[in-house]
Amino acid sequence: MMLELRNIRYDVDDDAGHVDILKDVSFAIGEGRFVVITGPNGGGKSTIAKLIAGVTKPTGGSIFFDGQDITPLDITARARLGISYALQQPVRFKGIQVIDLLRIAAGRELTAAESCDYLSRVGLCARDYIFREVNASLSGGELKRIEIATILARGTKLSVFDEPEAGIDLWSFQSLIRVFEQMRASIEGGSILVISHQERILEIADEIIVVSGGGISMHGPKDEVLPKLIGTPSALTGCDRLQERS
Amino acid sequence: MDTIQKRILREVADLHTVPEGAYNIRANGESAGRRSTANIEITSKENASGIDIRIKPGTKHESVHIPVVLSESGLKETVYNDFYIGEDCDVVIVAGCGISNCGSQDSEHDGIHRFFIGRRAKVRYVEKHYGEGDGAGKRILNPGTEVYMQEDSAMEMEMVQIRGVDSTERMTTAELAAGARLIVKERLMTHGKQSAVSVYKVSLNGEGASADVVSRSVARDESYQKFDACVTGNAPCHGHTECDSIIMDRGRILAVPQLEANDTGAELIHEAAIGKIAGEQLVKLMTMGLTEAEAEEQIINGFLK
Numbered sequence: 001m002m003l004e005l006r007n008i009r010y011d012v013d014d015d016a017g018h019v020d021i022l023k024d025v026s027f028a029i030g031e032g033r034f035v036v037i038t039g040p041n042g043g044g045k046s047t048i049a050k051l052i053a054g055v056t057k058p059t060g061g062s063i064f065f066d067g068q069d070i071t072p073l074d075i076t077a078r079a080r081l082g083i084s085y086a087l088q089q090p091v092r093f094k095g096i097q098v099i100d101l102l103r104i105a106a107g108r109e110l111t112a113a114e115s116c117d118y119l120s121r122v123g124l125c126a127r128d129y130i131f132r133e134v135n136a137s138l139s140g141g142e143l144k145r146i147e148i149a150t151i152l153a154r155g156t157k158l159s160v161f162d163e164p165e166a167g168i169d170l171w172s173f174q175s176l177i178r179v180f181e182q183m184r185a186s187i188e189g190g191s192i193l194v195i196s197h198q199e200r201i202l203e204i205a206d207e208i209i210v211v212s213g214g215g216i217s218m219h220g221p222k223d224e225v226l227p228k229l230i231g232t233p234s235a236l237t238g239c240d241r242l243q244e245r246s
Numbered sequence: 247m248d249t250i251q252k253r254i255l256r257e258v259a260d261l262h263t264v265p266e267g268a269y270n271i272r273a274n275g276e277s278a279g280r281r282s283t284a285n286i287e288i289t290s291k292e293n294a295s296g297i298d299i300r301i302k303p304g305t306k307h308e309s310v311h312i313p314v315v316l317s318e319s320g321l322k323e324t325v326y327n328d329f330y331i332g333e334d335c336d337v338v339i340v341a342g343c344g345i346s347n348c349g350s351q352d353s354e355h356d357g358i359h360r361f362f363i364g365r366r367a368k369v370r371y372v373e374k375h376y377g378e379g380d381g382a383g384k385r386i387l388n389p390g391t392e393v394y395m396q397e398d399s400a401m402e403m404e405m406v407q408i409r410g411v412d413s414t415e416r417m418t419t420a421e422l423a424a425g426a427r428l429i430v431k432e433r434l435m436t437h438g439k440q441s442a443v444s445v446y447k448v449s450l451n452g453e454g455a456s457a458d459v460v461s462r463s464v465a466r467d468e469s470y471q472k473f474d475a476c477v478t479g480n481a482p483c484h485g486h487t488e489c490d491s492i493i494m495d496r497g498r499i500l501a502v503p504q505l506e507a508n509d510t511g512a513e514l515i516h517e518a519a520i521g522k523i524a525g526e527q528l529v530k531l532m533t534m535g536l537t538e539a540e541a542e543e544q545i546i547n548g549f550l551k
Contacts, residue, residue, distance in 0.1 A: 091527050095547075104544060
């Protein structure tokens with residue numbers, strides 16, 4: 001297995017007292033799989049993405065990547081082993097240009113042509129964006145696509161996306177789906193884990209994991225799991241999405 | 247010039263050899279080279295230390311380099327340089343001062359620059375400050391800049407001080423006539439126990455004058471910075487000041503943006519923000535494989551670019 005979570009627990013003590021975010025989560029993802037984690041808001045989905053990337057440390061349990069226990073490793077070490085993580089809210093940087101971010105992601109100097117290729121793949125006209133600053137002048141949808149371009153530039157074995165559709169308009173959402181369909185088609189041994197409750201993204205999954213109430217309530221092939229989710233908050237359609245936003 | 251002086255010259259003026267166009271290179275208090283051109287005349291002042299630079303009206307696409315290098319510990323000097331820029335000029339002026347002080351005595355260079363800019367003339371002014379050397383002696387730079395802008399002239403000032411200067415007190419004043427336009431971009435990083443004070447007083451005296459004073463700075467270690475910018479509108483005009491700072495370690499920053507409107511047509515805006523590097527910025531770059539220290543460097547380099 002490429003990625004395995006064993007008996008992961010995550011709890012916090014805050015003003016509301018003791019809260020169990022994840023109670024006992026175990027699952028494994030093989031090579032070349034496109035897996036979507038869905039479930040109602042507040043169920044612990046984003047926490048799972050953060051635990052895999054190393055942004056958050058679990059209270060209990062272990063995480064294995066290619067057979068290695070990576071639980072004690074920090075964000076940098078996990079990134080270098082081959083884990084990429086796209087944040088739900090992309091980060092802005094004053095002064096850092098799109099090409100700088102792509103170079104950092106690739107870990108080497110990139111030619112203009114290579115950088116342009118990554119941007120074209122996420123539907124951005126490279127000439128307009130390559131020297132733009134990754135600052136507040138970019139819209140949420142543009143930032144999201146640049147974020148995905150950096151994941152493409154990294155080209156790691158495992159890519160984790162936390163709600164790639166969050167904060168983007170409907171038009172950008174349509175092209176986002178196309179980007180994921182292309183990634184799905186060119187997956188070649190690498191695996192993609194997407195946190196999402198959009199039906200359109202669930203439809204291109206190999207497997208679906210449903211997280212609710214801090215645990216896993218379903219995990220199986222898309223054809224088995226998806227029909228049970230239609231009409232629930234775990235699989236929102238375009239119309240639901242509009243309503244949710246308004 | 248020796249190798250230390252040549253290296254400092256590269257840092258402050260990006261000069262590897264003798265520059266094109268007019269230049270005056272000052273090393274350890276003495277002239278180390280000068281060239282006037284047909285349109286740009288450089289002469290020594292008679293009753294004070296410094297030079298007069300006179301640029302003929304209509305001079306286009308020419309440059310003047312006037313770097314200063316100090317490599318002798320204990321040298322203190324005040325230099326007065328006056329620039330007379332004729333009407334309709336379009337020129338680049340590159341100043342800058344580098345101090346290498348390995349000794350125990352303080353080295354100090356106070357450059358007082360005055361710019362008299364004629365109608366419709368365009369000037370780009372670049373000033374870089376740099377210090378090095380591990381002696382106990384301090385490296386001190388106190389630049390004073392006065393800018394007098396006639397109608398419809400334009401000036402863009404780029405002031406950079408990234409490393410090694412222990413103490414700076416910078417005072418910049420500008421007076422703008424109708425239609426004149428001033429843009430200031432300041433980039434500052436202090437570290438160790440350094441202190442940097444930057445004061446701007448900009449008076450917009452004529453209709454349609456505009457000024458944009460933008461400072462980006464990073465205060466590391468135990469360093470201290472004060473940014474004090476006052477824009478005064480005495481006519482229908484546009485003024486904007488912005489101070490954006492990253493604070494790290496035990497650094498301290500005081501931002502004092504001020505606006506003074508003496509005319510109902512004056513439109514003045516100030517913005518000031520101070521904060522540490524956002525945790526999510528570090529996390530994002532670390533998920534790309536950088537260490538926390540490498541991520542910090544990338545964020546600061548971008549911010550000060």
